Amino acid sequence: MNGHGGHSGHGGQVQEQGVGEHGMTRRQLMRHAGWFGGAVVLSVVGGEVISQVAHGHDSPAAATADDPHTLRFVQVSDSHIGFQGPANTDVVGSFEHALGTINSLGNRPDFVMHTGDLTHLSTPAQFDQVKQMLSTARTDRVFVVPGEHDSVGDGGKAYRQTFGANTSGDGWYSFDTHGVHFLALVNTLSLEKLGHLGTEQIDFVRKDLAAVKSDTPVVVFSHIPLFAMYPKWGWSTDDALQVINMLRRFSSVTCLNGHVHQLFTKTEGNITFHSATTTAYPLPRPGTAPAPTPQVLPAGRLKDALGIRSVTYHEGDHALAVKEERLA
Template sequence: MIDRRNFLKLGVVGGGAVFMSGLFQTVAATPRDDFFFVQLSDSHWGYKGPANPDAAHTLHQAVAQVNGLEVRPDFIVFTGDLTHTTDDPVERRRRMTQFKEIVAALNVKQVHFLPGEHDASLDQGAAFQELFGPTHYSFDHKGVHFIALDNVSDPGARVGEPQLAWLKSDLATQRPDARIVVLTHRPLFDLEPKWDWATRDGEQAIALLMPYPNVTVFYGHIHQENHHMTGHIAHHSAKSLIFPLPAPGSQEKRTPLPWDPTMPNKGLGFREVDALARPAAYQMTEFPIGRG
């Protein structure tokens, strides 16, 4: 058991809310250990604009804060939009190389990367694969099966039939009561399709996951917290490391919220995710970037 805090107490940490949700309905008999990981998302390295005049430093701040956590996380996941979009393939690779050099300072044994549409949609993930590896994959950690899905390399915002077939095959290797975490960039459900906050064949991925009672999805893309249920499957979005976006459907266009020089990091952050073996659940702790 990780003993760095009382896991079952709801509270506020560093200005961010802590959520407790009973996401797993069953606990397998095999003993499992508690662990925790960190989710970061949407750093958009290479962005220059009024939504974050301090964009050259925000990612560095996040790395320093994660390295300053009381206990080192088991691993870190970046759920997409590592870099800001560019039509220039040379510049795209330069930004990815710079991003990779910055996050290499993270004091953790393992980092998992997913692409966002800013990283992958213009070249179907070619540059991302050169620098970071496959755009979809799975791995296991202390009794939890993690599945990274790519719903961005297809410029039509689809997972696609080949990857859906791979997902079906991957899930077939799991026990019916397996603890499964899905990592992706876009939401798999229709959050706000007119803002590109959806996956066109996401319902097919969800249908493949639905027979498994212990599934949770963590994603990025929308630059804010959002918590949603599709049946028994919980979906949790992460804040951004570059600028916040408006609440779904709250205005005509999804333009970034205005930058506030008195609170330059307002709306930015990352999260810890505590995977608890008993009771089987996830506890999320939201951290703001810096003091803003």
Template sequence: MTELTDTNHSELDRRGFLKCMAWAGTAVTWTVSGGVLSACEIGANPAQAPKPRSKDLYFVQISDSHIGFKGTANADVTATFGQAISQVNALAQRPAFVMNTGDLTHTSTAAQFDTVKQLAGTLKTAHVFQVPGEHDVIGGAQAYLDRYGKSTVGTGYYSFDMNGVHFLALVNVNQTEQMGHLGQEQLDWIKKDLSGLASDTPIVVFAHVPLFAMYPQWGWSTDDAVQALGFMKRFGSVSCLNGHVHQVMTKVEGNVTFHTARGTAFPLPAPGTAPAPTPVTVPAGQLHQALGVSEVRWTARYSRLAIVDDTLPT
């Protein structure tokens, strides 16, 4: 296992990232207890996961469906999004909720949002949550907020509690000229939202753009994330689940574990391996291996968060 620690949020170099990616493609269970992370490889069969206790929490993350995309990287993103949903619906355990971490659409048209809503409505879960990606706010965030802004604050951020875990759903894409930015209003809200929580409360943060400096040259970072994470230093376990980069990576900084997810539309290059983060066309028959969903389990008895990244079935 390769562990990357960077307390100064410095940029990951290409070699270090590729070393991390060498093992990140495997199904890995991450367990966090008191801010300490460990990992072990497991089989791809979700039925092998431990049985939940009464207060355990099981949910699924999907990301980057890019409905409306047209290109050689994926000739039918609607189909692969539908396949991801079918995969979730076929899981041995029904998730308490499904979170879509952004870029639901490719150009934020009404028709694209309608397609996402129709397909997401078939998910077998009690709740479907989402945060916007930069592709969902092209031309402004109103179209997204009209559909998903109810009961949110400001630009669409919100929080909720479930089984003793506190969840933050953040928005860091509205300033497209400065990709990865929370803003002072949202930072103030985060501070206030967390202020009344006990320090042993597990915190899970959702956002589209990574909350660490994964690769700032490509907009794969959030410039004011250090301030937001500063409000979380007193908590023993903080996990940040992001989309945007269309590939799996996990990083640990102190009490915080960062995890990025595959998309359901197309892969993107690893940082520094291409001139720009443009969709990658893979050989025929290999697309599903680059797409997938993430299963996440909070184990109350052991205070652990475990993540298993599943590729789409071929």
């Protein structure tokens, strides 16, 4: 079985556990271009995050492929196991395809992070199925955070029974590896307030970050975006600014989320936000539909909208290489 959870000496302990548009600026265009075959390299220069596209052997990922000081991890999101509908008639098959894509990467990732909506209806059988499927990923550890579909009707109780051992509060935690500090947050339990972290979790983050040096790269995982991507649809976290303000002292911060089922990147000073795509079904772009409902694509086009994200970091470089891998 892979290990879920991690360990941190900051604000609480988490131990190993078993789970088995037109008008773009040039920089925006470069960032978007990286979604289609290149890697978006995020470099911190003079405290500012600079984006550039790297291809093949020009990327840090390629240059450090055999270096033991290189961290490699994969983000997968929104598998929605249990979903039934014309947008994807086989979410199990597409999630299996995503896991196969992970297992066929050139390097074994140090861990895999699932950023929520593991299931569609939060049933024990669905959680067990996801747990078993994640155990097939060729990696040392698997981490997860919950989505709102993982807390249907029970406030996340069934999710925490399967995945929450040795986490804090409603399932948040932190860990360190390869010189990077990771925060895994839960912002899906108060959806009447859109995404919401809550006082207890914000206090956890404050205590956790107090012991982390400012030159340490920080990566934050959450399901719902920590920035106001489209609040009308709940694509926002109402109290995230309190956490964002705590992160401003760090030279390099990367926030990775799911929920929106599409790629989107936003940079604010030292903090870059990356929304991930899904392994289940696409959602419309903000404002292009009355509501974020599953989109039915033409025959043979679904896998073009599905994918995983691989991330590479070379210890001491303050650089992250983020590459999208489509399932097509």
